[in-house]
Structure formats: structure tokens, C-alpha cells
Amino acid sequence: MPLESEHFKRNDRLQSCLVADPFHVLEGDRGQHVALIQQALTILGAGLIEANEITREFYGPSTSRAVLKYKGPPRNILNTELRQTKPDAIVGKRTIAWLDQDMKEFEKTPPSQFVCTNLLGEPHDHSKCHPLQVQIHLLTPKNPNRFGKMINIYGTYETDYLGFEDYSCNPLYCDHDGGPLRKLTYKSETGPGLEDNSVSDICMRSSPLYNRKDTQQPNGMNEIDEISRISQTGCRITFAGEEVFVLKLLPIATIIEKVAIQTLKNNTNPSLGYSTSYAWVLIKLG
Incomplete structure (x- = not known):
């Protein structure tokens, strides 16, 4: 099943990450697919990512720390085939699938009761x-x-x-x-x-x-x-x-x-x- 969240589904690189190991996202990578991962991690509360990594769409140390925090408890995203006992900082098949589902749930969140979340604001002339x-x-x-x-x-x-x-x-x-x-x-x-x-x-x-x-x-x-x-x-x-x-x-x-x-x-x-x-x-x- 492909990525379904509005956040991720249009990115071909991450769609490939979901199904093929060579497309895993690693520290040192850069590009829009990295930016989308950074944005999702921030929204989901996995930690602060340094501004210079965000502006360069660069998978650096602070992005790695956010990935590790996201993959840790309570999710505990591990590669059971490799008998992992603790998470790594790789965004692979399991991690992107988790991120996609979490973003899909986030997108269902009702609009704010107190803040206008669109450019038009409250209805007016x-x-x-x-x-x-x-x-x-x-x-x-x-x-x-x-x-x-x-x-x-x-x-x-x-x-x-x-x-x-x-x-x-x-x-x-x-x-x-x-x-x-x-x-x-x-x-x-x-x-x-x-x-x-x-x-x-x-x-x-x-x-x-x-x-x-x-x-x-x-x-x-x-x-x-x-x-x-x-x-x-x-x-x-x-x-x-x-x-x-x-x-x-x-x-x-x-x-x-x-x-x-x-x-x-x-x-x-x-x-x-x-x-x-x-x-x-x-x-x-x-």
C-alpha cells in the first residue's frame, strides 16, 4: 500500500523508500524528501531540528536525533530481521510507514477552535x-x-x-x-x-x-x-x-x-x- 498522507503521498522518493532498501534516507542526504521528514518530525513533537539543516533540506545530526527520538519508546521501531535491540537513525520502510500513518491521523485533527487556519480568516467582507x-x-x-x-x-x-x-x-x-x-x-x-x-x-x-x-x-x-x-x-x-x-x-x-x-x-x-x-x-x- 503506498503512502497515503497528504504530507507524503506526492513524493516519489519517499514512495520508493516505503518499498525498497536502496531508497532508505540516511544522515548526509538532502532534498525535498528530507524536508518533508523534518516537517513531520517537528509536527509530531520528535524534537527541535536546527535551522541550518531545515533551510538546506539536509539530514544532519539534529535530524538524526529527532529520528531516534521518534523511533524510540513508545513506538520502538526496530528491524526485527536484523535483530535490532535499539533504534537507528535510518528512515527506512518501517519508519516512513509509521510517519505516514501518524501524519494521516494528524491531518484528521479538527480545525482549531481558537485560531484561523486559512488565509481567509473568519467569514467577512x-x-x-x-x-x-x-x-x-x-x-x-x-x-x-x-x-x-x-x-x-x-x-x-x-x-x-x-x-x-x-x-x-x-x-x-x-x-x-x-x-x-x-x-x-x-x-x-x-x-x-x-x-x-x-x-x-x-x-x-x-x-x-x-x-x-x-x-x-x-x-x-x-x-x-x-x-x-x-x-x-x-x-x-x-x-x-x-x-x-x-x-x-x-x-x-x-x-x-x-x-x-x-x-x-x-x-x-x-x-x-x-x-x-x-x-x-x-x-x-x-
């Missing part, structure tokens, strides 16, 4: 969107709380269609492409800012997030402190971007969902393969 964000609403909030103020920190119009307003915690990031300055979250010469405990929904998409005192606020608060100040208990924070920034939010919020989606690297050239984007949904603690 795209003719009213700012030209920068027409039909570019991937990983924006879905079904927001709406019981308080809804803001997009460092946003650029992508959540206007939901009723969010673009704000900045830092005067250095008040510039707003093609429009007025973003409003500051705190009281300043430019406006009244946001009241304590007034925000029910926060979106941050491909945005920086620091916990150093660089907001230049009179009270010296950092961005994490400022998010904590303005958000209500139960405020939903949707963050799309790098995990290193999400970790900085954990002292004030808890993760309730992690979303991984795959998109074509180039819509006009599918042969270039896919990239994986991530979003986290957090709830502000009391």
Missing part, C-alpha cells in the same frame, strides 16, 4: 479590509471572547475585520505601515492608553515580545508586565510566531492550544514544498 491584509488572515483569532477591549499588539490591520485595534507597548514600534501611528497601551502624550484589566482578547502575529525594560514607560514596566496590567483574568492571547517569545508569557498565562499548520513555500511553485507555522493560544491567569 474582504472588500473592507486594508489593502495590506486582504485575504491574509492566517493564524488570527477565531471566536474571540469579546467581553472587553480587543487589541493587536504590533499588528498591521490583520485583525481589524474582527473588531481588534492595533496597539503598541513600545513607542519604538508605533509606526503603522500605510496608516496612522499605533496607539500606545499606556498613558502618554499621545493618548489615554488602556485601563487596567480592560482587555479580553490580544493578538500577536509575527511580533517581537521582550521582557526587558525597553518600553520606555514612565513606570519602567516591561512588555510582559504591561500585557498583565491591561488584560483581564481569562483574557485570550493568540500568539503566532517563535516559541521563544511564547515562553516569556508563561508567568502570566497558561497555554491551552498549540496549532501547527503547513503552507506552500511558494503558491505558484508547489514543488518547493511546505513550511510549518505555529500559533499558541494562552489564557491569562488570575
